[in-house]
Amino acid sequence: MTKKYDVIIVGGGMAGLSSAFALRNSVDSILVCDQYVVGNAFGSSSGSTRMFREMYSNPYYSRAAKISNVLWESQEQLYGKRLRVPHGLLFYGEDWGEETIEGSICAAKQVMQEQLTPFEELTAKEISARWPLRTKPSWQGLFEPAAGAVLAREALNFWETETVRCGHEIRTKVKVISVCDGTDVEITFENGVKVLSKRCILAAGPWSRYFLKLLGYQVQLQIWQMLWAYYSVETNRLESYPQWFCFQEKLKGDPDQGLYYGFPYMGDRKSDRGLIKIGIDWAPEKLKLQDYSPLTNIKIPRELLETLDNFVFTYIDGVKSRVETHLCPYTMSPDAGFVLDRLSNNISIFSHDSGQAFKFAPVIGENLKRLVLDEPLLFDLSPWSVNRSSLLI
Numbered sequence: 001m002t003k004k005y006d007v008i009i010v011g012g013g014m015a016g017l018s019s020a021f022a023l024r025n026s027v028d029s030i031l032v033c034d035q036y037v038v039g040n041a042f043g044s045s046s047g048s049t050r051m052f053r054e055m056y057s058n059p060y061y062s063r064a065a066k067i068s069n070v071l072w073e074s075q076e077q078l079y080g081k082r083l084r085v086p087h088g089l090l091f092y093g094e095d096w097g098e099e100t101i102e103g104s105i106c107a108a109k110q111v112m113q114e115q116l117t118p119f120e121e122l123t124a125k126e127i128s129a130r131w132p133l134r135t136k137p138s139w140q141g142l143f144e145p146a147a148g149a150v151l152a153r154e155a156l157n158f159w160e161t162e163t164v165r166c167g168h169e170i171r172t173k174v175k176v177i178s179v180c181d182g183t184d185v186e187i188t189f190e191n192g193v194k195v196l197s198k199r200c201i202l203a204a205g206p207w208s209r210y211f212l213k214l215l216g217y218q219v220q221l222q223i224w225q226m227l228w229a230y231y232s233v234e235t236n237r238l239e240s241y242p243q244w245f246c247f248q249e250k251l252k253g254d255p256d257q258g259l260y261y262g263f264p265y266m267g268d269r270k271s272d273r274g275l276i277k278i279g280i281d282w283a284p285e286k287l288k289l290q291d292y293s294p295l296t297n298i299k300i301p302r303e304l305l306e307t308l309d310n311f312v313f314t315y316i317d318g319v320k321s322r323v324e325t326h327l328c329p330y331t332m333s334p335d336a337g338f339v340l341d342r343l344s345n346n347i348s349i350f351s352h353d354s355g356q357a358f359k360f361a362p363v364i365g366e367n368l369k370r371l372v373l374d375e376p377l378l379f380d381l382s383p384w385s386v387n388r389s390s391l392l393i
């Protein structure tokens with residue numbers, strides 16, 4: 001007889017595991033399945049750190065981040081350890097009246113003032129005096145002291161351990177090839193095995209288009225392969241780097257699109273040689289894909305590595321050399337917003353993470369739980385609707 005679960009969750013990344021964690025005490029049986037392993041390197045949740053902040057240009061995201069921070073805190077109490085490190089975040093560079101996928105300095109300042117989020121304003125001189133960052137005289141900065149880094153791998157481990165401790169199942173190396181909606185949801189795995197569940201959550205990250213299509217949704221979605229790297233730095237500088245985003249105005253078509261980010265030294269490499277993580281926050285056209293297949297052997301374009309190195313060695317003091325590079329996917333929507341919605345009575349989805357969802361994990365998990373249980377949502381989710389006009393093809 002086919003086994004029947006209360007909830008099946010497709011995807012063992014941030015969204016799948018945070019929703020399993022949220023649901024763990026509310027239903028009898030959850031099955032989380034992943035085609036690889038949880039938090040695998042082909043999906044978007046790999047690596048040890050992600051930034052969290054309330055410094056958003058869009059008040060909706062700033063408010064959601066505030067709620068998320070309250071929920072992170074209660075998860076940390078249960079865990080008995082920190083899942084976030086609050087070392088602050090610097091937004092610095094130029095403001096030219098346009099929004100990037102991370103927002104802009106001016107609009108973020110306005111939102112923080114409205115939301116009463118504490119922040120400091122800094123001149124270019126003050127920035128360079130405080131951190132080993134070179135600036136142009138016209139640059140400006142905002143520093144949000146309560147922001148910082150989420151310990152992403154530790155959070156995934158915590159949600160996984162808690163889910164299993166509560167008697168639920170996590171199966172890895174099982175690929176779901178079909179999700180069929182009816183009175184129950186029938187899931188078929190690649191090996192032909194079928195299972196039933198009352199409710200289903202699709203949390204397939206960059207593979208979401210496959211399931212959206214299967215269920216009749218044609219929406220805009222692009223996969224951006226994002227470059228980040230570890231750099232070695234002079235030992236005496238190691239502890240002096242902040243967490244930052246740098247914004248620079250560039251012409252459309254310029255191979256350097258001017259948006260970069262970096263982490264302080266977090267001691268997060270196994271064979272730690274004093275490395276800091278720095279990334280590019282745009283993708284060149286050749287790294288923007290319609291369909292995602294990690295088996296496609298994508299090479300990191302040499303000119304993109306040179307662009308990153310050029311920024312790093314021009315604007316950051318004390319960097320010695322690039323020692324490790326990675327590509328990791330953002331699932332982008334045209335408005336850089338998420339999809340968190342019901343596709344049918346029994347099937348809910350989180351998708352279109354747009355490279356910024358980890359900090360929202362507790363609100364994503366809790367809202368998916370409430371969709372599954374037909375409970376009132378934490379807040380209005382219409383900006384994340386799968387049917388919003390900006391996603392229409």
Ligand SMILES: Cc1cc2nc3c(=O)[nH]c(=O)nc-3n(C[C@H](O)[C@H](O)[C@H](O)COP(=O)(O)OP(=O)(O)OC[C@H]3O[C@@H](n4cnc5c(N)ncnc54)[C@H](O)[C@@H]3O)c2cc1C
Binds near residue numbers: 011013014205
């Ligand atoms: C380089 C980079 C930097 C980022 N920085 C930040 C940051 O600073 N702050 C922040 O808040 N966010 C950040 N993000 C975004 C954040 O990491 C993602 O939003 C989040 O990890 C997305 O999680 P997910 O669960 O939606 O997707 P994923 O982690 O990709 O999980 C989807 C899972 O579904 C599984 N799956 C897919 N199809 C199937 C199938 N058919 N059968 C079984 N399993 C399947 C996959 O194997 C995968 O494990 C960053 C992302 C990247 C890539």
